[in-house]
Amino acid sequence: MTRQQITTLCKQLWALDGHRAEYALLRTKQRYDAGGDRAGHLLAHRLRVQAVGRWVVELQLSDGTRTCREEQIIAQFEQFYSDLYTEEGLDEEGVEGYLASVPRLRFP
Structure with a gap:
């Protein structure tokens, strides 16, 4: 593999995993900021509330x-x-009827 191919693959991997990496970074900040200043406490609290809000x-x-x-x-x-x-059990006629009723955008 060439260096450019490796770079391209790394960029693609980062794009796929960007959201998870961002969340992991926020979680890391939560752990460290919980013992920090007021802004850190607020960030840590907000992340905990978000995590609990997703539980079923x-x-x-x-x-x-x-x-x-x-x-x-x-x-x-x-x-x-x-x-x-x-x-x-897919009702194809029902789907086509629904799609026919959806307004279409017309571009000049």
Whole structure:
């Protein structure tokens, strides 16, 4: 591999992983800034609040019951996304009807 190919691959890898790297950097700042000045405390608190806000602590299952058990929550998410991305039962006429009703942009 040439140096330019390696550089190009590194740039592509950084673009793919940029969001995760940015989040990891913020988490690192959170750990160090928690013991720092007031701005650091505020940043650390904000990151903790964001992390807690993304947790799913309770979920209503398909049978209508609610659960707090992590295994059941994970299984329900897996089932939901596997059902969502299967092509079985796809109503093509309904999709085409919906797309026909969406206004189109016309450029001169």
